[in-house]
Amino acid sequence: xxxxxxxxxxxxxxxxxxxxxxxxxxxxxxxxxxxxxxxxxxxxxxxxxxxxxxxxxxxxxxxxxxxxxxxxxxxxxxxxxxxxxxxxxxxxxxxxxxxxxxxxxxxxxxxxxxxxxxxxxxxxxxxxxxxxxxxxxxxxxxxxxxxxxxxxxxxxxxxxxxxxxxxxxxxxxxxxxxxxxxxxxxxxxxxxxxxxxxxxxxxxxxxxxxxxxxxxxxxxxxxxxxxxxxxxxxxxxxxxxxxxxxxxx
Amino acid sequence: xxxxxxxxxxxxxxxxxxxxxxxxxxxxxxxxxxxxxxxxxxxxxxxxxxxxxxxxxxxxxxxxxxxxxxxxxxxxxxxxxxxxxxxxxxxxxxxxxxxxxxxxxxxxxxxxxxxxxxxxxxxxxxxxxxxxxxxxxxxxxxxxxxxxxxxxxxxxxxxxxxxxxxxxxxxxxxxxxxxxxxxxxxxxxxxxxxxxxxxxxxxxxxxxxxxxxxxxxxxxxxxxxxxxxxxxxxxxxxxxxxxxxxxxx
Amino acid sequence: xxxxxxxxxxxxxxxxxxxxxxxxxxxxxxxxxxxxxxxxxxxxxxxxxxxxxxxxxxxxxxxxxxxxxxxxxxxxxxxxxxxxxxxxxxxxxxxxxxxxxxxxxxxxxxxxxxxxxxxxxxxxxxxxxxxxxxxxxxxxxxxxxxxxxxxxxxxxxxxxxxxxxxxxxxxxxxxxxxxxxxxxxxxxxxxxxxxxxxxxxxxxxxxxxxxxxxxxxxxxxxxxxxxxxxxxxxxxxxxxxxxxxxxxx
Amino acid sequence: xxxxxxxxxxxxxxxxxxxxxxxxxxxxxxxxxxxxxxxxxxxxxxxxxxxxxxxxxxxxxxxxxxxxxxxxxxxxxxxxxxxxxxxxxxxxxxxxxxxxxxxxxxxxxxxxxxxxxxxxxxxxxxxxxxxxxxxxxxxxxxxxxxxxxxxxxxxxxxxxxxxxxxxxxxxxxxxxxxxxxxxxxxxxxxxxxxxxxxxxxxxxxxxxxxxxxxxxxxxxxxxxxxxxxxxxxxxxxxxxxxxxxxxxx
Numbered sequence: 001x002x003x004x005x006x007x008x009x010x011x012x013x014x015x016x017x018x019x020x021x022x023x024x025x026x027x028x029x030x031x032x033x034x035x036x037x038x039x040x041x042x043x044x045x046x047x048x049x050x051x052x053x054x055x056x057x058x059x060x061x062x063x064x065x066x067x068x069x070x071x072x073x074x075x076x077x078x079x080x081x082x083x084x085x086x087x088x089x090x091x092x093x094x095x096x097x098x099x100x101x102x103x104x105x106x107x108x109x110x111x112x113x114x115x116x117x118x119x120x121x122x123x124x125x126x127x128x129x130x131x132x133x134x135x136x137x138x139x140x141x142x143x144x145x146x147x148x149x150x151x152x153x154x155x156x157x158x159x160x161x162x163x164x165x166x167x168x169x170x171x172x173x174x175x176x177x178x179x180x181x182x183x184x185x186x187x188x189x190x191x192x193x194x195x196x197x198x199x200x201x202x203x204x205x206x207x208x209x210x211x212x213x214x215x216x217x218x219x220x221x222x223x224x225x226x227x228x229x230x231x232x233x234x235x236x237x238x239x240x241x242x243x244x245x246x247x248x249x
Numbered sequence: 250x251x252x253x254x255x256x257x258x259x260x261x262x263x264x265x266x267x268x269x270x271x272x273x274x275x276x277x278x279x280x281x282x283x284x285x286x287x288x289x290x291x292x293x294x295x296x297x298x299x300x301x302x303x304x305x306x307x308x309x310x311x312x313x314x315x316x317x318x319x320x321x322x323x324x325x326x327x328x329x330x331x332x333x334x335x336x337x338x339x340x341x342x343x344x345x346x347x348x349x350x351x352x353x354x355x356x357x358x359x360x361x362x363x364x365x366x367x368x369x370x371x372x373x374x375x376x377x378x379x380x381x382x383x384x385x386x387x388x389x390x391x392x393x394x395x396x397x398x399x400x401x402x403x404x405x406x407x408x409x410x411x412x413x414x415x416x417x418x419x420x421x422x423x424x425x426x427x428x429x430x431x432x433x434x435x436x437x438x439x440x441x442x443x444x445x446x447x448x449x450x451x452x453x454x455x456x457x458x459x460x461x462x463x464x465x466x467x468x469x470x471x472x473x474x475x476x477x478x479x480x481x482x483x484x485x486x487x488x489x490x491x492x493x494x495x496x497x498x
Numbered sequence: 499x500x501x502x503x504x505x506x507x508x509x510x511x512x513x514x515x516x517x518x519x520x521x522x523x524x525x526x527x528x529x530x531x532x533x534x535x536x537x538x539x540x541x542x543x544x545x546x547x548x549x550x551x552x553x554x555x556x557x558x559x560x561x562x563x564x565x566x567x568x569x570x571x572x573x574x575x576x577x578x579x580x581x582x583x584x585x586x587x588x589x590x591x592x593x594x595x596x597x598x599x600x601x602x603x604x605x606x607x608x609x610x611x612x613x614x615x616x617x618x619x620x621x622x623x624x625x626x627x628x629x630x631x632x633x634x635x636x637x638x639x640x641x642x643x644x645x646x647x648x649x650x651x652x653x654x655x656x657x658x659x660x661x662x663x664x665x666x667x668x669x670x671x672x673x674x675x676x677x678x679x680x681x682x683x684x685x686x687x688x689x690x691x692x693x694x695x696x697x698x699x700x701x702x703x704x705x706x707x708x709x710x711x712x713x714x715x716x717x718x719x720x721x722x723x724x725x726x727x728x729x730x731x732x733x734x735x736x737x738x739x740x741x742x743x744x745x746x747x
Numbered sequence: 748x749x750x751x752x753x754x755x756x757x758x759x760x761x762x763x764x765x766x767x768x769x770x771x772x773x774x775x776x777x778x779x780x781x782x783x784x785x786x787x788x789x790x791x792x793x794x795x796x797x798x799x800x801x802x803x804x805x806x807x808x809x810x811x812x813x814x815x816x817x818x819x820x821x822x823x824x825x826x827x828x829x830x831x832x833x834x835x836x837x838x839x840x841x842x843x844x845x846x847x848x849x850x851x852x853x854x855x856x857x858x859x860x861x862x863x864x865x866x867x868x869x870x871x872x873x874x875x876x877x878x879x880x881x882x883x884x885x886x887x888x889x890x891x892x893x894x895x896x897x898x899x900x901x902x903x904x905x906x907x908x909x910x911x912x913x914x915x916x917x918x919x920x921x922x923x924x925x926x927x928x929x930x931x932x933x934x935x936x937x938x939x940x941x942x943x944x945x946x947x948x949x950x951x952x953x954x955x956x957x958x959x960x961x962x963x964x965x966x967x968x969x970x971x972x973x974x975x976x977x978x979x980x981x982x983x984x985x986x987x988x989x990x991x992x993x994x995x996x
Contacts, residue, residue: 044989213461225399467624739815
């Protein structure tokens with residue numbers, strides 16, 4: 001909570017790098033980090049980014065600390081090859097290539113979340129696809145793809161997306177979708193703006209819990225059909241109340 | 250917590266529309282919203298209503314914000330076709346037709362909850378009926394009906410109850426019962442008064458958790474019989490302590 | 499938390515009925531109520547009692563309010579037929595006969611808990627017995643009995659233990675054990691003193707969770723044997739830290 | 748929280764026994780206890796130790812109270828046969844032999860946790876081995892061994908590691924690994940330093956939850972391979988944010 005209050009104060013003094021950035025953009029990115037931690041999607045790991053509203057060939061992400069601890073002072077700018085423009089010695093997330101490559105391949109995407117969202121992981125190591133089981137999980141469609149790092153890095157890999165090559169492969173697996181699972185690791189979520197992307201990250205976890213329970217009850221499961229998965233979604237209401245929960249309103 | 254305290258203060262100044270409404274009625278409706286959010290039945294979505302104690306052809310519901318954030322200042326009156334009488338530009342819940350149509354068809358009902366109560370949803374997309382498995386879930390009886398929106402709106406539907414026609418169909422599926430499940434979406438709960446309805450909404454979720462665990466243990470399951478499901482229920486004690494939990498006593 | 503602080507102050511002025519009662523006994527009974535609520539064993543319902551240390555033919559229990567709300571001012575004395583000695587118009591728990599009949603049949607028992615402990619209920623409506631699966635659940639032994647109210651009250655029963663006859667039947671099913679399950683309702687836990695009984699009530703729930711997970715993993719399950727179930731148990735350490743958690747130390 | 752603040756103050760006055768000990772070592776050991784309690788790995792039971800940085804033939808552990816309640820004033824030194832050097836009448840953990848014997852057999856180990864981490868226990872009484880299912884559980888490798896006390900103490904055992912003989916048997920079962928399960932009881936975790944060991948204790952629980960869910964979804968499960976399980980691990984970030992959570996930074 002205190003971090004957000006501090007963030008709002010600091011927004012007025014974001015420094016020369018961000019003098020031309022709307023301060024609410026920085027505060028919202030801090031809020032997104034805290035909201036995802038508060039809702040159990042991010043633990044000590046994982047990261048959120050937004051495409052830089054001042055330059056579509058760049059993105060903004062925090063320095064590499066735990067999401068629940070970030071403030072606006074942690075803001076760093078990256079190009080789409082994930083080179084840091086103004087890190088100035090601060091640590092950067094090693095798997096930032098996930099973000100850069102998705103922005104490069106998907107002009108429609110303006111925010112990305114990478115998480116180890118817990119109930120999603122079991123779907124990445126078994127064979128039933130994660131699918132839209134209720135209306136708020138509609139964006140998952142008829143099944144989310146699973147990216148297998150062994151296909152690119154071989155059996156002797158270290159499980160992490162540490163290069164633009166691996167990031168590009170992951171972005172290709174995502175395709176035009178909203179969510180891609182990463183086998184034995186986590187997932188990446190993309191959306192047209194920050195609040196929609198946070199909504200999807202949180203409801204991917206909720207949908208996974210519901211689908212697991214439906215499996216437990218015994219099938220067959222009546223999933224959303226191809227029309228239902230296209231329903232419109234109000235994300236303003238949850239975004240507002242989540243911001244209140246972390247003290248950002 | 251602070252919202253409730255604020256609610257009680259504001260109750261004294263509910264304004265001209267509610268000058269003839271017992272202030273405790275407004276405070277209880279706020280409390281019901283907060284209690285259902287606190288107990289995980291409502292998240293950012295879902296809504297609670299009461300039949301207007303001043304006019305049985307009307308009902309009262311909050312403006313369309315997250316249940317945990319409502320105060321008595323959010324009160325709006327609707328007729329049973331779910332036209333807002335005094336919205337004055339405030340947003341109203343799009344699925345309010347659920348409420349209006351249940352009140353229209355069920356004179357014995359004075360409160361309705363629509364929620365996405367999480368453990369209940371898996372029962373709406375699989376084939377085992379949700380049934381009374383323990384004494385506090387007695388009102389579920391020998392099985393709750395599941396409403397399938399495709400039966401009315403076809404395959405190309407948007408999952409939501411956005412008209413009086415769909416609301417009436419849902420109310421018909423509810424019949425004389427307490428709870429109706431909505432496939433891939435949530436449920437609607439009805440009762441003779443607000444505290445009983447809140448009790449049922451919370452214990453529908455508890456019963457669903459218990460039934461899911463019983464399935465996991467392996468059947469057969471010894472459900473309540475047709476006499477046991479008619480047991481009387483003390484709802485005053487939980488209502489009082491839930492109000493204390495959200496700061497409304 | 500505040501209730502306990504209040505309880506300690508009030509202990510000095512328990513009034514003429516309890517002038518000869520060690521004040522720490524009253525405070526511990528309040529703490530037991532709060533601890534069981536804090537640990538999810540009791541919700542708005544359920545009750546705890548102790549045999550009266552001044553007279554083994556009596557027991558002490560709070561007036562009928564939610565366990566998390568009780569203070570020492572709520573103390574009432576009952577005889578073993580569960581007649582209230584000093585209720586003075588205050589409500590009393592309708593199922594108090596569970597307590598009186600267990601004290602009558604088991605001179606070794608000095609505390610009883612009746613709860614709807616959630617994970618225990620599924621074991622009461624399915625066929626696998628709840629058994630000691632880990633050392634801290636040793637007191638469950640080779641399987642806990644399940645009491646079926648239909649055997650005494652017939653199919654047309656109301657699920658509740660509202661008479662000495664039903665209480666005696668339940669106590670007989672408990673036998674010399676620590677825990678008896680009540681079909682579709684909850685359980686009763688007995689022990690030689692309050693802190694041991696609270697320990698058993700909490701670890702019955704923990705053991706039930708572990709056993710359910712073991713079933714999910716797929717059997718066979720290696721339960722504690724008849725020697726292991728007799729291990730000694732340190733209950734002082736958890737009792738002390740639980741009291742700290744609810745502000746009673 | 749307050750305990751940690753108190754711990755830091757007291758660190759300056761650890762007394763003559765610890766005048767030559769870096770005060771941050773004592774504070775970190777207190778923090779580890781609180782972190783493991785906060786994350787649900789330790790309840791009222793279980794213990795953490797570190798090899799004494801001043802003398803590799805000794806280890807440091809708190810007096811026998813609940814982990815969430817410890818302060819630096821509770822520090823006690825033990826030799827590797829688990830004789831207390833300076834208990835001065837304070838109670839010591841009865842199962843401390845787990846720690847002494849692991850330090851004796853494993854010069855590479857500088858910290859040990861013994862817990863009843865809940866989701867791990869079901870794996871100790873069933874037949875599927877606990878294995879690395881995601882990258883943060885890599886240290887579990889291709890399967891954790893299960894120690895059966897009956898093999899050493901016979902059927903008539905009391906489930907506890909109350910001697911150096913039993914401790915040595917457990918340490919042998921651990922072998923060169925990170926984690927050993929104890930049938931119907933809990934587990935022991937070893938690591939090269941305190942923060943890595945705390946990380947492993949917490950992520951053993953997380954991995955167990957994920958593996959249980961994967962079993963529920965239905966196999967086959969795609970576990971980490973022998974290369975992936977050797978990935979490097981950043982433990983500084985979680986250690987720092989966990990310390991913040993318990994007020995130790």
